[in-house]
Amino acid sequence: MALGGYANRIAHVDLTAGTVEYRGIPEDWARKYIGARGLGVRYMLENGPQVDPLSPDNLLCFMNGPLTGTEANMSGRMAIVTKSPLTGTVTDSHHGGWSAARLRWAGFDGLLVKGKASGPVYLYVHDGIVEIMDASEVWGKGIHDTVKFFRERYGEKDLSVIAIGPAGENLVKFACWVNENDRASGRGGTGCVGGSKLLKAVVIKSAKKMPKAANLEAWKPAQKRALATIMDERNITSPRKGGLSVYGTNVLMNITSAMGALPTKNSMVTSFGPSAEKISGEYVKEHILVDDPTCHACPVACKKEVEIKEGPWKGLRMESVEYEPAWSLGANCGNDDINTVAKLIDMCNDYGMDAIELGHPLSVYMEATERGYTNGDGGLAWGDTMAMVEMARKIAMREGIGNVMADGAEATARYFGHPELAMTVKGQGVPAYDPRGLKGMGIAYATSNRGACHLRAYTPAAELGVMPFGSLKVDPLAWKGKGELVKIFQDVHAFSDSLDLCKFSAFAESAEEYAAQYAAMVGVECTPEDVLKIGERIYNLERYYNNLAGFREGSDYLPARFTQEPSTMPGSEGHVCELDEMLAEYYAARGWVNGVVPESKLRELGIID
Amino acid sequence: MQVNFYATLRPIVGGRTVEFHVGEHVTVKQLVDVIVERFPRLRKELLNEDGNLYPHVHVFINGRDAPYLPNGVETVIKPGDTVDIFPAVAGG
Numbered sequence: 273m274a275l276g277g278y279a280n281r282i283a284h285v286d287l288t289a290g291t292v293e294y295r296g297i298p299e300d301w302a303r304k305y306i307g308a309r310g311l312g313v314r315y316m317l318e319n320g321p322q323v324d325p326l327s328p329d330n331l332l333c334f335m336n337g338p339l340t341g342t343e344a345n346m347s348g349r350m351a352i353v354t355k356s357p358l359t360g361t362v363t364d365s366h367h368g369g370w371s372a373a374r375l376r377w378a379g380f381d382g383l384l385v386k387g388k389a390s391g392p393v394y395l396y397v398h399d400g401i402v403e404i405m406d407a408s409e410v411w412g413k414g415i416h417d418t419v420k421f422f423r424e425r426y427g428e429k430d431l432s433v434i435a436i437g438p439a440g441e442n443l444v445k446f447a448c449w450v451n452e453n454d455r456a457s458g459r460g461g462t463g464c465v466g467g468s469k470l471l472k473a474v475v476i477k478s479a480k481k482m483p484k485a486a487n488l489e490a491w492k493p494a495q496k497r498a499l500a501t502i503m504d505e506r507n508i509t510s511p512r513k514g515g516l517s518v519y520g521t522n523v524l525m526n527i528t529s530a531m532g533a534l535p536t537k538n539s540m541v542t543s544f545g546p547s548a549e550k551i552s553g554e555y556v557k558e559h560i561l562v563d564d565p566t567c568h569a570c571p572v573a574c575k576k577e578v579e580i581k582e583g584p585w586k587g588l589r590m591e592s593v594e595y596e597p598a599w600s601l602g603a604n605c606g607n608d609d610i611n612t613v614a615k616l617i618d619m620c621n622d623y624g625m626d627a628i629e630l631g632h633p634l635s636v637y638m639e640a641t642e643r644g645y646t647n648g649d650g651g652l653a654w655g656d657t658m659a660m661v662e663m664a665r666k667i668a669m670r671e672g673i674g675n676v677m678a679d680g681a682e683a684t685a686r687y688f689g690h691p692e693l694a695m696t697v698k699g700q701g702v703p704a705y706d707p708r709g710l711k712g713m714g715i716a717y718a719t720s721n722r723g724a725c726h727l728r729a730y731t732p733a734a735e736l737g738v739m740p741f742g743s744l745k746v747d748p749l750a751w752k753g754k755g756e757l758v759k760i761f762q763d764v765h766a767f768s769d770s771l772d773l774c775k776f777s778a779f780a781e782s783a784e785e786y787a788a789q790y791a792a793m794v795g796v797e798c799t800p801e802d803v804l805k806i807g808e809r810i811y812n813l814e815r816y817y818n819n820l821a822g823f824r825e826g827s828d829y830l831p832a833r834f835t836q837e838p839s840t841m842p843g844s845e846g847h848v849c850e851l852d853e854m855l856a857e858y859y860a861a862r863g864w865v866n867g868v869v870p871e872s873k874l875r876e877l878g879i880i881d
Numbered sequence: 882m883q884v885n886f887y888a889t890l891r892p893i894v895g896g897r898t899v900e901f902h903v904g905e906h907v908t909v910k911q912l913v914d915v916i917v918e919r920f921p922r923l924r925k926e927l928l929n930e931d932g933n934l935y936p937h938v939h940v941f942i943n944g945r946d947a948p949y950l951p952n953g954v955e956t957v958i959k960p961g962d963t964v965d966i967f968p969a970v971a972g973g
Contacts, residue, residue: 507969508937508969508970508971513889514889514969515888515889515968515969515970515971516970516971516972518888518889519888519889520972521972521973522972523888523970523971523972524970524971524972524973526887526888526965526967527887527939527965527967527970530941530944530965530967531941531944531945531946532944543944549897553888554887554888554891554897574972594972595972595973596973726973727973730971730973732971732973733971736937736939736969736970736971737935737936737937737938737939737969738937738969738970738971742935742936742937745936745937747949748946749949775973776972776973779971841944842943842944842945842963843941843943843944843945844944
């Protein structure tokens with residue numbers, strides 16, 4: 273391959289045959305789809321969109337981008353790409369820490385895993401090779417013990433362990449991969465696919481071998497300029513100054529609640545009132561924060577390590593109390609006890625479950641209980657902390673009603689005979705922004721290619737006015753223009769997810785910084801317009817995959833609660849989400865026909881010949 | 882009038898909620914002037930060189946960002962209104 277920057281080495285692992293082959297990246301694919309998310313989806317398309325997610329034929333991709341593990345800021349990211357057992361769509365879920373960088377330093381752009389092992393295995397990745405090893409000793413262990421086991425076996429130095437826990441082994445549909453104890457590729461059930469293949473862990477051992485840019489002369493100013501934007505005090509990424517660095521992502525809890533945009537009690541209301549403060553980033557910093565860990569090449573340090581000081585989980589030290597899980601297991605479940613929130617997130621990190629998704633079957637059960645839909649079942653009360661902890665265990669172990677809830681919110685709502693209780697899109701639970709108070713999130717959830725998601729198009733950046741250097745601010749309650757806005761965000765994020773840079777870089781860097789770094793690292797020409805075009809191609813590639821997988825006209829929707837039940841809380845009172853209006857605008861901007869990519873668009877973007 | 886502060890603004894004002902003595906019919910803009918006069922360190926956090934609120938700063942009156950109210954920062958704050966002031970916040 274003529275492109276620089278890449279290792280140009282992908283390990284193709286067949287767990288059924290027990291073989292590993294090493295191949296380069298098709299240059300045409302690298303140019304069109306870059307790496308990580310985009311390239312992973314291209315491999316998924318090649319594997320066939322009709323595949324059963326839990327069959328040996330499904331492909332599980334651990335993918336880096338050309339900036340992963342380089343000197344680029346916020347470049348410690350890896351995408352896990354597969355067909356989701358939760359949504360039936362193609363999905364990609366990213367994690368931070370150091371495993372992505374170490375995978376690159378070990379000589380790989382990615383690992384593609386197919387087949388099913390005859391017994392539990394793990395992959396040992398080092399020095400340009402991948403070995404398939406027996407994992408029977410750790411099968412059944414939680415992620416924390418699994419990490420400990422491999423640290424004892426291989427030594428802690430230069431080691432990363434990405435593992436599934438009991439939830440993945442038990443095929444919980446929202447099981448995830450967790451890296452280095454607590455950095456999760458959370459969404460979409462990628463850990464469930466790992467469990468179906470009897471793949472327990474990916475263990476990577478590699479010292480730092482920083483990749484060199486193809487165009488060194490252009491690289492240094494490009495990297496320096498990007499760093500300057502992150503460090504600038506006008507941006508929220510500013511280390512030890514900006515809200516994201518000081519309080520972490522959970523700095524959002526109070527503002528979304530105050531503006532009537534915090535889905536509360538299964539989205540029955542849009543604010544948690546004074547209780548929001550008790551689970552906020554400000555409260556965490558004041559009461560339980562003990563450290564601010566970071567990831568490879570990141571000066572922001574948004575992770576927040578806490579130690580519980582009192583109560584039944586006194587002494588538990590964990591990271592990280594993020595906004596999304598604090599919402600899901602807090603406001604969403606009517607729970608304002610921060611210690612229980614931390615305990616539940618730590619359980620998710622140990623069992624290997626998506627902490628955003630876990631709150632959904634719980635809150636469905638809680639609303640069903642309140643409405644008397646549980647048919648004599650004991651029920652689950654809002655904010656019953658001890659019961660939530662026990663229910664989380666039952667879900668991970670598929671015990672009792674936990675066996676139903678392990679299949680997600682939609683299965684739980686159907687079980688109670690009220691599917692309307694599931695706050696999901698394409699099977700995946702909505703994240704922590706109520707689209708009645710932040711309208712852009714409504715069209716973003718509906719048109720996300722991996723089910724409800726805030727990270728496909730992070731419109732709050734514009735709706736809360738935190739674009740780089742205050743470059744854009746739009747009214748969160750207005751719907752006009754949001755369809756076009758979401759398309760732009762989706763395309764830019766598809767590009768940065770393929771580099772693979774942390775999403776938070778978008779609070780400081782623009783397409784110009786992305787283009788300059790990519791061009792210098794790989795040794796090609798790239799303009800901000802190219803960034804948008806490549807991102808558009810990747811977004812259409814995913815949509816094409818989903819269309820072929822059966823998501824046809826009418827597949828982009830929101831739960832009726834958001835479009836039919838007006839908010840009753842200050843800030844968004846009286847508002848619903850005007851989805852139909854935004855969808856029309858969005859499809860016009862995309863050139864799609866009611867959610868389906870026409871062949872002419874596929875040809876225009878070079879996805880098909 | 883009570884004003885609630887959040888995130889990086891709290892260490893500057895020394896707490897979550899601060900009482901300000903203002904007359905009747907005070908506008909959002911006038912309130913902000915009173916606030917930065919009492920806490921001068923807030924000036925560069927809230928206002929740009931022209932003395933206008935930064936786009937990333939939010940002054941909520943009953944949950945609605947002041948620039949989006951019909952009268953914008955000239956909106957008169959009524960007794961009983963909830964006033965919240967946020968610096969730039971985001972995450973995900």
